Amino acid sequence: MKAKPMKRTIAYYPGCSLEGLAEEYDRSTRAVCRALGLELVEIPDWNCCGSTPAHSYNPLLSAALAGRNLALAEEAGLDTVMTPCPGCLKALKGALHKQGEDPNGFQDALGRPFEGKVRAVSVLQLLAERIGPEALRKAVRRPFRDAPVAPYYGCLLTRPAAFAQFDDPENPVSMDRILEAIGCAVPDFPFKTECCGATYGVTRNPIVTRLTGRILDMAVRAGAAAVAVACPLCQQNLDLRQAQVEKAAGRRFRLPVVYITQLVGLALGLTPEEVGLDKLFVSPESLIMNLDAESETADSLSNAG
């Protein structure tokens, strides 16, 4: 019998946001993975992870909704599920945790077979660990010429530490390293993990305008020309709601808020169109002007991972 080849194929869970307001995060994630030789297989017929509402009813409801997607991935013979959304990631990891904590309750709520032999990671973790800053640096074709970009991680990517098992909960650096690898200058940004106001944009808008306003203000004070994000909810609050923030704060920011996958994609030589740059609300044009002309020296990434 032949030895099993190492699995490079990764189950992809986009999550509902990436079908709607965060479609450019979906597009850029797929494009970057393709460019880096990571094969994504979208989980067939995936469903919503339940997000915060499911948790507020019962952690088992959240675990079962998220668990169905893990079970579908397992059924497809895949052992790693990647989702770009930290909220979805929390639900997927929560399901695995719940299965360990209350196997019967979980199985009952889920109602389909699931052994639990999958792990869940974020796209940021994939870029930081499977590819790594060094390999990424070598693959860059159009580096950003020292454009100052503030790395904003948000609440959930690295917290709580025991759960996330990735990077540092207080001072994460994975995105810093990726930004440096693609030629950005990374300013000291003390609000890396401050909360943006989460889902309260709809129900309690002043919370979001206040918290997001503080983050934008700090980014400006840190000298950033743009903010890099890895969460569709953070992005929505900082970008789509930036006009609401400006109105509440009585000042103008017009600070581009760009997904890390979009920035990586551009540096790899993908076109603005291929990473969905036109879908951002605050125009990132000033940032794009910082991109270097295509260089011919980039290595192929075929040996990475």
Added chain:
Amino acid sequence: MKNGQNLLRIQESRDAGFVERVERESGQRVSQCYQCGNCSASCAYTHVYDFPANQIMRLIQLGQKDVILRSRSIWLCAQCQACTTRCPCNIDVARVMETLRVLAVEAGAVTQKDIQLFYDEFLKSVAAFGRVFETGLLASYNMKSGKPMTDADLAPQVLRKGKLALLPHRIRGRKEVAAIVRRFMDGAPERG
């Protein structure tokens, strides 16, 4: 609340079994909290809470079930995990807040009805289509919350970017998903 102070007659309103109930449901040793205040210092939502996180912990220890389940704080907690990350007693404070929300729903003591409505509409959307349909969710929330203009200012830009979905995406397994949701939404689930 009177003159900015919360006055409680704690002996009269004490529910002796509450600490254990919360500890059992959350799996957290709330009784070990020694009021260092790290959770509240880390919390970006204290300015909208009626009781800061550390006071919620203390109120649990004092068995103040009704006050807690009716508090605004448990509904405004964003589950950002800052408190959990910094508690020196390793109490997962965010998990406790979440447990309190579940208990408030179960007890019919939800005070922040609009937030609960948003969550209800969200789950109904998931049950109907298998995935949440953002446009439909906002429309039904606006109608039922009596705040019809919520986020109306955003519509033109969303439309301009071609991001306004007018039709939901229905997955094939939506019956299975609906069955999962229904088990937890209609009537309280079985619990130990």
